[in-house]
Amino acid sequence: VRTIGVLTSGGDAPGMNAAIRAVTRAGIYHGFKVIGIRKGYEGLLHGDMEELTLRSVGDIIQRGGTILQTARSAEFSTEEGVKRGLSMAQVFGIDALVVIGGDGSFRGARDLARLGMKVIGIPGTIDNDIACTDYTIGYDTAMNTVLDAIDKIRDTAYSHERCSVMEVMGRHAGWIAINCGIAGGAEAVIIPEQHFDIDKDIILPIIEGRNRGKKNYLVIVAEGIGGAAEIARYIEEKTDIITRETILGHIQRGGSPTMTDRVMASRMGVYAVELLKAGKYNRIVASQGGKMVDYDIEEALSMEKTIDEELIKIGKILAL
Ligand code: F6P
Numbered sequence: 001v002r003t004i005g006v007l008t009s010g011g012d013a014p015g016m017n018a019a020i021r022a023v024t025r026a027g028i029y030h031g032f033k034v035i036g037i038r039k040g041y042e043g044l045l046h047g048d049m050e051e052l053t054l055r056s057v058g059d060i061i062q063r064g065g066t067i068l069q070t071a072r073s074a075e076f077s078t079e080e081g082v083k084r085g086l087s088m089a090q091v092f093g094i095d096a097l098v099v100i101g102g103d104g105s106f107r108g109a110r111d112l113a114r115l116g117m118k119v120i121g122i123p124g125t126i127d128n129d130i131a132c133t134d135y136t137i138g139y140d141t142a143m144n145t146v147l148d149a150i151d152k153i154r155d156t157a158y159s160h161e162r163c164s165v166m167e168v169m170g171r172h173a174g175w176i177a178i179n180c181g182i183a184g185g186a187e188a189v190i191i192p193e194q195h196f197d198i199d200k201d202i203i204l205p206i207i208e209g210r211n212r213g214k215k216n217y218l219v220i221v222a223e224g225i226g227g228a229a230e231i232a233r234y235i236e237e238k239t240d241i242i243t244r245e246t247i248l249g250h251i252q253r254g255g256s257p258t259m260t261d262r263v264m265a266s267r268m269g270v271y272a273v274e275l276l277k278a279g280k281y282n283r284i285v286a287s288q289g290g291k292m293v294d295y296d297i298e299e300a301l302s303m304e305k306t307i308d309e310e311l312i313k314i315g316k317i318l319a320l
Contacts, residue, residue, distance in 0.1 A: 001118060001276050003033040005049065005094035008066040009040035009073075009105035012253055013124045013138025015261030016066040019100050021057040022269025023122075028054055030277045035094055039069045040101070041076035041108050044085045049092060061262055064141075064255045072104070082111040089117060096281060098272050100124040100137070103301065106284060110297045118281035120272045121297060124265075126253055129173035131303035132295040133286035137268065140260040142169065142252045143179050149248055150184035150218065157216035163206060163235055163243040165219045167228035169252045176252070177222035178311045187217045187319050190231075192224030193307040202231070203238050205319060210241070212320075217241065267292055 006023045008016045020036065027034040036056075037049040060067055075081040089097065089112075096118040099109040102125035109119040123130045126142035146168050157164045170176045174191025181189030187209055188202045196202075206217050219235070221228050232245040257265070268285045271292045275283050284300040286293050295303075 001032065001096040001281075003035060003093045004096050004098055004273070004276065005035045005037050005044070005089060005092070006052070006068070006098045007037040007040050007044065007100070008068050008070045008124065009099060009101035009108065010070060011102070011125060012066050012070050013126050013136070014064045014141035014253070014255055014257035015137040015265040016100055016124050017060040017063050018257060018262045018265035019122055019124060019137055019269045020052075020066065020068060021061055022266045023098050023273055024052040024057045025054060026270040026273035030273055032273070032276070035092060036068050040071040040105070041073040041081075041085060042071040043068075044088055045073065045075060045081060047088050047091065062256050064257060070101075073108075076108055082108070082115060086112055086115050086117055096120065096276050098122060102127065102136070103130060106130075106297060106301060110301060113282045113297060118276070119297065120275055120281060121284040121300070122268045122272050123284065123286065126169060126176065127171045127173050128175040129171060129305060130284075130300075131305035132284055132300040134289070135264055135287040137261055137265045138253070138257070139175065140264075141255055141258045143176055143183070144258055145252050145255055146176060146180045146248060147183050149246070149251070150180060153246060154184070154216060154218065157218065160242065161215050163217035163219065163232075163239070163241045165221060165228045165232040165235065165243060165245040167221045167223055167226065167245070167247040169248070170222050170224060172224045173305070174222040174224065174307055177220045178307065178315060181220045181315050182311065182318065184218060184220070185318070186220045186315070189220045189315050190225050191222045191307065194312065198231070198234060199238075202235060206235065206239055206241065210239070
């Protein structure tokens with residue numbers, strides 16, 4: 001491998017810039033040429049790319065979003081699109097591609113690998129829903145953004161003695177919801193991984209809390225469940241407690257990355273380049289128990305992630 005291409009794909013996540021910087025600087029350190037591809041696989045298809053230098057990735061570690069921009073490419077999900085992507089990579093002399101993104105982006109990388117491209121995946125998504133790794137870039141910043149919103153909403157909920165229903169991102173996963181429920185002191189957290197009964201799991205804890213003297217109530221709903229407005233109306237009807245819903249939305253994807261996201265992105269980026277240096281490719285970089293490891297891309301994509309039962313238990317015990 002002499003020339004590495006790097007792209008960000010799918011939903012952006014805070015810390016992606018730190019990963020781009022790490023891939024670029026570690027790449028140059030190890031003697032590779034590094035090319036930045038704009039707008040994910042769309043940019044690969046259209047040859048929208050330029051060489052990255054030590055300086056071009058300066059002053060970006062603290063910035064949210066991705067300087068390379070990102071996209072969800074419909075064309076690249078076709079066989080023809082993948083072939084076109086590969087041939088454009090060849091035009092630019094790219095012989096290995098580092099993809100920073102989530103499962104959908106890794107499927108694109110796997111398709112390229114099947115045609116002979118050498119690929120490395122770096123997990124970048126706020127959802128923390130990639131099975132082979134216990135951490136994905138952006139997850140910590142997103143959770144801190146949610147927590148900041150929870151604290152603010154709690155102030156007004158207390159003043160008015162209200163209930164707040166907050167819907168948070170995570171696609172089909174409840175990782176952001178479950179952690180923010182614990183950190184924000186929610187009465188109930190509703191996630192896709194767990195069956196729930198609205199009366200038993202939401203209404204009862206709210207009424208019991210009121211009987212013990214609670215002055216405000218917080219229900220976190222993962223977007224994989226959705227329906228925050230309907231849940232809020234149901235709570236109001238059943239309990240007579242005025243209830244407001246907040247769908248936090250894309251604010252969760254922005255902002256300056258936290259310390260954890262910057263360090264994890266830096267470690268993952270350097271590790272990705274070291275894999276290529278060692279002649280290892282078609283791997284996904286992962287964090288397991290704080291250590292950097294890697295998985296074969298086909299294996300990584302066949303793995304399934306289960307939610308941490310301990311977090312669910314803690315949330316329930318402490319909600320009282
Ligand atoms: O994967 C990150 C994420 O923010 C999910 O939490 C959410 O379901 C999705 O992306 C939203 O995608 P879009 O920005 O395309 O609306």
